[in-house]
Amino acid sequence: MTTPWLSALRSRLPEGVRPYFESAPLAALFLGISSGFTFAMIGATLTTRLAQHGVTKTAVTAFALTFLAYNVKFLWAPIVDNVRLPLIGRFGQRRSWLWLVGVLVMAAVAFLGVADPGDSLTVVAIAAITMGVAGATFDIIIDAYRIELLEPRQLGAGSGMSQYGWRIGAAAAGALALVVAARAGWTSAYLACAAFALPAMLVGVLMGEPARHREPERSRGVIEAILAYFSPLTEFIRRQGALVVLLFVLIHKIGDTLANLTLRLLFQDLGFTNDEVAFYDVGIGFVALLVGIFLGGILYARLGMKRAVLTSLVLMAVSNLSFAALAAAGHTNIGMAAAVGFENFASGIGGVTVVAYLSALCNLRFTATQYALLSALASIAGRFLTGTTAGALIEAIGYVNFYLLTTVVALPGVILFWFMIRSGLADLSLGSAGIEKVSGTFSASPRKGS
Numbered sequence: 001m002t003t004p005w006l007s008a009l010r011s012r013l014p015e016g017v018r019p020y021f022e023s024a025p026l027a028a029l030f031l032g033i034s035s036g037f038t039f040a041m042i043g044a045t046l047t048t049r050l051a052q053h054g055v056t057k058t059a060v061t062a063f064a065l066t067f068l069a070y071n072v073k074f075l076w077a078p079i080v081d082n083v084r085l086p087l088i089g090r091f092g093q094r095r096s097w098l099w100l101v102g103v104l105v106m107a108a109v110a111f112l113g114v115a116d117p118g119d120s121l122t123v124v125a126i127a128a129i130t131m132g133v134a135g136a137t138f139d140i141i142i143d144a145y146r147i148e149l150l151e152p153r154q155l156g157a158g159s160g161m162s163q164y165g166w167r168i169g170a171a172a173a174g175a176l177a178l179v180v181a182a183r184a185g186w187t188s189a190y191l192a193c194a195a196f197a198l199p200a201m202l203v204g205v206l207m208g209e210p211a212r213h214r215e216p217e218r219s220r221g222v223i224e225a226i227l228a229y230f231s232p233l234t235e236f237i238r239r240q241g242a243l244v245v246l247l248f249v250l251i252h253k254i255g256d257t258l259a260n261l262t263l264r265l266l267f268q269d270l271g272f273t274n275d276e277v278a279f280y281d282v283g284i285g286f287v288a289l290l291v292g293i294f295l296g297g298i299l300y301a302r303l304g305m306k307r308a309v310l311t312s313l314v315l316m317a318v319s320n321l322s323f324a325a326l327a328a329a330g331h332t333n334i335g336m337a338a339a340v341g342f343e344n345f346a347s348g349i350g351g352v353t354v355v356a357y358l359s360a361l362c363n364l365r366f367t368a369t370q371y372a373l374l375s376a377l378a379s380i381a382g383r384f385l386t387g388t389t390a391g392a393l394i395e396a397i398g399y400v401n402f403y404l405l406t407t408v409v410a411l412p413g414v415i416l417f418w419f420m421i422r423s424g425l426a427d428l429s430l431g432s433a434g435i436e437k438v439s440g441t442f443s444a445s446p447r448k449g450s
Contacts, residue, residue: 019153019154019156019157019297019301020157020160020161020294020297022154022157023207024149024150024151024154024158024207025150025154025157025158025160025161026161027146027149027203027206027207028146028149028150028158028159028161028162028165029161029162029164029165029168030165030199030200030202030203031142031145031146031162031165031199031200031203032142032161032162032163032164032165032166032167032168032169033165033166033168033169033172033196033199033200034102034138034142034165034169034196034197034198034199034200034201035138035139035142035143035162035165035166035169035200036165036166036167036168036169036170036171036173037169037170037172037173037193037196037197038105038109038131038134038135038138038139038197039070039135039166039170040169040170040171040173040174040177040193041109041112041131041135041173041177041190041193042063042066042067042112042128042131042132042135043067043170043174044174045173045174045177045178045189045193046063046112046128047063048178049117049181049186050063050117050124053117053118055117055121063125063128066128066129066131066132067132068132069129069132069133069135069136070132070135070136070139070376071376071379071380072376073136073137073139073140073372073376074369074372074373074376076137076140077140077232077368077369077372077373078228078229078230078232078366078368078369080097080137080140080141080144080368080369081093081144081232081365081366081367081368081369082228082229084096085097085100088100091209092208092209092213093209093213093215094141094144094145094148094204094209094210094213095145095204095205095208095209097141098141098142098145098200098201098203098204099201099204101134101137101138101141102138102197102198102200102201103197104134104137105131105134105135105138105194105197106194106195106197107134108127108130108131108133108134108135109131109190109191109193109194109197110190110191110194111127111130111131112124112127112128112130112131112190113186113187113188113189113190113191113194114127114187114190115127138197138200139372140368140371140372141368142200143359143367143368143371143372143375144367144368144371145200145203145204145210146158146162146359147359147362147364147367147371147433148210148211148212148213148364148367148433149207149210149211149212150359151212152360152433152434152435153301155300155305155356155359155360155433155434156296156297156298156299156300156301156305156308156352156353156356157297157300157301158356159296159297159300159351159352159353159355159356159359160293160294160296160297160352161297162355163293163348163351163352163355164290164293165199167286167289167290169196169199172196173193173196176189176192176193177189177190177192177193180192180193212364212432212433213364213367214364214365231366232363232366232369232370232373233369233373235363235365235366236361236363236370236373236431239428239429239431240425240428240429241420241423241425241428241429242429244416244419244420244425244429245361245420245425245429246377247416248413248416248417248420249358249374249377249378250377250378250380251412251413251416252313252354252378252410252413252416252417253354253378253379253413254409254410254413255316255317255320255406255407255408255409255410255411255413256316256317256319256320256347256350256406256410257379258406258409259319259320259323259343259403259406260343260347262394262402263281263323264277264281265394266323266326266327266399267281267336269399270326270327270330270331271331272331272336276333276336280333280336280337280340281336281340284337284340284341284344285340285341285343285344286344288340288341288342288343288344288345288348289344289345289347289348290348291345291348292344292345292346292347292348292349292350292351292352293348293349293351293352294348295348295349296308296312296348296349296350296351296352296353297352299311299312299349299352299353300352300353300356305353305356305357305360305426305434306421306426306427308353308356309353309354309357309417310414310417310418310421311349311353312346312349312350312352312353312354313350313354313410313413313414313417314414315345315346315349315350316346316347316350316410317407317410317411317413317414318346318407319342319343319345319346319347320343320403320404320406320407320410321403321404321407322338322339322342322343323339323343323399323403324399324400324401324403324404324407325339326338326339327398327399327400327402327403328400354378358371358374358375358378359371359433359434360430360431360433360434361374361429361430361431361433361434362374362431362432362433362434363431363432363433364431364432364433365432367433370431393405
């Protein structure tokens with residue numbers, strides 16, 4: 001849906017900014033807001049609430065297990081792809097699921113708000129798990145709706161806007177919860193935050209069913225239902241170079257994840273105060289991330305998918321060297337500002353280009369399942385290695401060598417994607433989400449460097 005005033009505004013903007021003001025990328029912004037707030041409800045907000053109720057640190061950290069739903073959401077994503085909802089299903093597969101899960105998320109937020117840690121920690125745990133599953137399912141349908149709403153040329157700008165929205169939703173919901181809780185209690189705070197599910201639901205009303213969505217075929221019998229459940233995976237595996245692509249998805253973020261999840265340990269050991277960490281890591285880092293996200297969308301449009309992704313992979317690998325330099329230099333505010341700024345800038349660009357690439361890998365018939373699977377694979381290896389080896393490695397070889405090692409660990413992903421470009425696999429492995437229909441035939445989007 002494009003309005004005359006939006007077209008008039010876009011015509012007055014610089015060419016590089018115009019893609020962000022098209023209707024589909026703007027819709028991705030609001031979809032991202034609803035996606036981000038659910039994460040905040042079981043993240044820092046719940047942690048603060050439990051701490052204020054005097055819950056032990058061991059019990060508080062155990063609630064981190066509620067995030068597991070986001071790592072395994074691909075297990076039930078086929079339901080979103082294949083099951084047609086009764087009654088509201090006539091409005092379309094994506095819109096009906098978006099509205100249904102949006103209502104369920106609001107109910108889950110209310111349940112978590114009503115559950116009182118002072119009465120029963122078990123009930124709070126059940127409510128948190130419910131919120132985790134509902135939020136992860138909301139992510140499944142939001143990602144599918146976003147990918148199918150965006151044209152291939154808009155994937156970069158749309159991914160950037162979605163990430164802007166995610167940050168806004170998480171920060172705004174977290175801040176609103178704290179403000180309301182201080183004045184009216186935690187139950188009221190959670191009830192107020194439930195409204196953050198509405199932006200995505202309203203997008204479904206205003207934008208309609210995505211034009212590129214392909215309706216599922218109805219299964220006849222148990223055997224067909226089982227085949228339909230696993231068909232997203234089998235369809236991907238049958239593509240030329242699929243195993244190479246999956247290997248890339250699995251390893252490309254390992255170095256970046258290892259580095260990022262240990263930064264607060266580095267800052268602590270270098271003697272940075274809480275105020276310094278807040279200003280440089282949270283403040284300057286956040287601004288640099290926003291700039292990186294914005295430029296990531298422009299690079300995707302100007303350089304094309306392949307060169308933009310390769311550039312971002314190199315930047316993310318090199319950014320780890322900045323923390324090796326900081327560790328060697330010791331406590332220096334200028335060094336921290338430079339390291340944090342560069343790393344967040346690179347992560348912003350990489351987040352946009354890689355998310356756009358993962359989106360382009362999806363088959364429009366199985367968008368929900370394939371993106372849920374790819375996004376889970378992209379994070380699981382790094383998180384596993386961080387939790388099992390990062391601390392021991394730092395103690396054994398020191399921070400400087402550790403961050404040099406994370407740079408080396410990032411190189412296989414860079415080399416593998418370069419190989420995919422040279423061999424043609426980066427194009428051959430694309431799904432229909434990364435292809436646009438031209439003159440009755442499907443062909444790669446005419447992007448520079450594609």
